[in-house]
Amino acid sequence: GENVEQHPSTLSVQEGDSAVIKCTYSDSASNYFPWYKQELGKRPQLIIDIRSNVGEKKDQRIAVTLNKTAKHFSLHITETQPEDSAVYFCARGGNTPLVFGKGTRLSVIA
Amino acid sequence: DGGITQSPKYLFRKEGQNVTLSCEQNLNHDAMYWYRQDPGQGLRLIYYSQIVNDFQKGDIAEGYSVSREKKESFPLTVTSAQKNPTAFYLCASSTTGPNEKLFFGSGTQLSVL
Numbered sequence: 001g002e003n004v005e006q007h008p009s010t011l012s013v014q015e016g017d018s019a020v021i022k023c024t025y026s027d028s029a030s031n032y033f034p035w036y037k038q039e040l041g042k043r044p045q046l047i048i049d050i051r052s053n054v055g056e057k058k059d060q061r062i063a064v065t066l067n068k069t070a071k072h073f074s075l076h077i078t079e080t081q082p083e084d085s086a087v088y089f090c091a092r093g094g095n096t097p098l099v100f101g102k103g104t105r106l107s108v109i110a
Numbered sequence: 111d112g113g114i115t116q117s118p119k120y121l122f123r124k125e126g127q128n129v130t131l132s133c134e135q136n137l138n139h140d141a142m143y144w145y146r147q148d149p150g151q152g153l154r155l156i157y158y159s160q161i162v163n164d165f166q167k168g169d170i171a172e173g174y175s176v177s178r179e180k181k182e183s184f185p186l187t188v189t190s191a192q193k194n195p196t197a198f199y200l201c202a203s204s205t206t207g208p209n210e211k212l213f214f215g216s217g218t219q220l221s222v223l
Contacts, residue, residue: 103152
């Protein structure tokens, strides 16, 4: 499937600061954009997702924004905590299986 | 945990050998997937199946084979044709298809002896 570009590949923030991870895609048929969190040695787990009829979605400290015109979407984590440290993957879906970005390793420094 | 079980957790392959990774789910999901995870490469799709007795190739299917004889099971065989098999393999399932939440298994780490 067509790639998803994810940036940055690594991100370090101080505890309490915000973290932003951005993804871009090129397939116009994409209409589903989930984010997965993978802690060290564990399976990826869905943390939030957004569909193309919505521009923003929030769940406590996590939010995702989608700009379908520009074909990019972002994950925002506010008031970061050490337990937010993990690898985060964005993905896009449409009428084919999910295509994942290469991941962002987030480190939250206490 | 999650209703999708992969085994074994660790697997070692000798050169020229085929090995099979097991994936079983009790979530009554129609769709199942195999992804390969390499450091810094994200998750790349190997094969997927949306219904019993049917499956499609993903982006990196060469050197792999699958079967879907039962709804609950989607085993992956890494054949000797796969020259670089060392990776972390993740199985996943979802309710109806691509735009639904994926539930992942805990993965199998395959290494070459």
